[in-house]
């Protein structure tokens with residue numbers, strides 16, 4: 001099965017509310033134990049493990065187990081659990097760095113991290129989810145009072161689009177928002 005069982009899978013509670021992310025390896029055990037079902041989101045069809053294996057592989061992202069091939073589960077729905085994810089996540093400097101995967105949003109380095117206010121504090125920018133990104137000290141100094149667009153153009157990076165993790169607290173667990181499975185996106189509020 002290799003590394004694919006290390007992928008993350010979105011967990012919905014019995015009511016269909018997104019509540020957590022869990023490793024595929026763990027999710028498969030839950031499904032085998034009857035506590036959850038794999039969800040085909042396009043049809044909202046629930047599958048037991050046997051049914052899912054019989055369904056076979058429909059995409060490139062599949063798991064091979066012996067002679068069988070089946071899709072990597074991307075969403076599971078709990079058969080009994082109705083709890084929700086405890087939040088609100090506080091907007092603080094450590095949480096901003098966590099959200100951004102502990103790397104500079106401008107140059108990608110992972111050391112000397114601090115928090116950059118996109119609109120600088122001296123211009124009224126505040127420490128909010130949408131106005132703050134994890135930045136290394138060097139980029140922070142170089143950006144100074146420059147606009148974010150100007151700075152990003154200068155160093156040739158994409159303009160960061162910080163997000164509010166309270167829109168999807170379960171996603172905060174993995175700390176970034178790039179390359180998400182399409183089927184998760186409807187669950188981001």
Ligand SMILES: [Zn+2]
Nearest residue numbers: 104107136139
């Ligand atoms: Zn940097």
